[in-house]
Amino acid sequence: MRRTIEWKENKVIMIDQRKLPHNLEIITCKNHHEVADAIKKMAIRGAPAIGAAAAYGMALAAININSDNMSEFLQELEKASNELSLTRPTAVNLFWAIKEIWSIIEREKYSVSEIRANILLKAEQIAQQDIQTNYMIGNNGVELFDDGDNILTHCNAGSLATVFYGTALGVIRSVFKKKVNIKVFADETRPVLQGARLTAWELKSEKIPITLICDSVAGFLMFEKKINKVIVGADRIASNGDVANKIGTYSLSVLAKEHKIPFYVAAPISTIDFSIKRGNEIPIEERDKEEVTNIMGQSIAPIGIDVYNPAFDVTPNKNVSAIITEKGIIKPPFLTNLKKVNKNN
């Protein structure tokens, strides 16, 4: 695996995830507009990866603003910030990263040139920190798994959803190193097929045993006792532990509960939005109907058909067995236990 996104010679380079699994192509973004476009069109996706992309996008904007006048500079940076914020609504890491960037801009203390340098430094730190965080999530998660586990995952909470290593797949990577006879089932994850295209590609590359299934197969596998753990990532977690994640996650949580199978969420603390109380306050992105009606450019449904295409759903905290973070495993009651993590932050 290589890094999903990095800074190189005053440009941001990233893997174009729309081309996987058959082509590993790299996109080079020269300005923040191109980064915003890459996020919007899902060349880069996954909550932590989007966070890093937004931070690097801010750094690109900063070096491209052609003025050393502080007010002008900050005005232009504000515009870039807004443009990046409007790319996707659900993953909180996007807003978190932009806020992190703004937090180090102290106009009274530094010159425009210094602020430019500081923004780039902060963006790089956010990206590096993400890698570190994922290793810690991976290590922390290991104790929840056993030899011979059959683990289901949904969408791609992998290296490709982060800067490197992954959250849910980071845990799977760490588990695979320490336990024997681990098997993974990957939901293909319609409509964008992140499971079939990205998770399958990541795990197969590393020779982690992986079986691809259609999304509707998971419940029957649980019924047949062929899956005994579920682990997914998260796009935003409310203060009470409600989890917004890829559409289909909620159904899996209900099915896991029905079959008495643990349902784990792996995510960095930056995914927790302490400003909101419950999952129903999380904005759910509805995407183009063409994602459903066209697959790889081929039409699969009658022309003009109505489609409902939410990109995410919300899993209530009661269906979540534990949230695996870089600060340790958080168990219910989440309202209390997430608050503790926030205080220690």
Added chain:
Amino acid sequence: MRRTIEWKENKVIMIDQRKLPHNLEIITCKNHHEVADAIKKMAIRGAPAIGAAAAYGMALAAININSDNMSEFLQELEKASNELSLTRPTAVNLFWAIKEIWSIIEREKYSVSEIRANILLKAEQIAQQDIQTNYMIGNNGVELFDDGDNILTHCNAGSLATVFYGTALGVIRSVFKKKVNIKVFADETRPVLQGARLTAWELKSEKIPITLICDSVAGFLMFEKKINKVIVGADRIASNGDVANKIGTYSLSVLAKEHKIPFYVAAPISTIDFSIKRGNEIPIEERDKEEVTNIMGQSIAPIGIDVYNPAFDVTPNKNVSAIITEKGIIKPPFLTNLKKVNKNN
């Protein structure tokens, strides 16, 4: 809509369902090998439609056997019967229809020519009876529905899954005529996309309000109270009311139970297999991995990836609210109430 399958000038003509929704093409089968091939490759699919196809396939075999010697004739017919039986394992209507054909062959009573004629007559009756049965299922189902219902269906239990009118979609057609403000949600039904291709096409053609969703969306729609009834077809029902149907049906039944939503199965009595006690005795067909890894000829997953692709699953009777048949609505306890229907048969 036109009939899915019919007899015409000593040939069997059927809609090639692989070409829908964009092309309405007709296949002409001149012999039972071509019918078997059409079933195997899913040019025709859906339990009752497969039953009719098998019956017509037997009729084609009968008229094509080039011998008036009774033993020779029956030996050849037996071969045809075996070939048709081996096409698909789960839908019981296939075996039922072939058994029905054999039941009218009385070698002591009739000549080979008479048997030929009787087989064709019986095949035509099976097809006609299916249409009649579906209208009755449709009428019987209406009372379970109300004005303003938001109904979820899975796969295609429509006109295309039968000779005409459909089972689950037959009920929806009848409900649409008698109730107002009905809305239908259709699961796309990966891997073969019968929902996106066939159900969407059928309902849109008749201006029944239809919204297409990915399979993983249904649970979240129930959570949001945007679906209040579920109706599906069946490929085989055990004596105790366990239902084998398209993969994903089981998950929907669990989700419906979680959200206290009625879960209805619409199927002719011929779908009930009284020879087996429980759903776990129903053979579940596992189909080619290419159905999952390739969509409309496009590869969507890494080459060589392992795939698990069961075509059906089994929904336990406890998750089924009622089975709608041509003889009326059967409610739990199914073991007792299905037995009554069998006795009245």
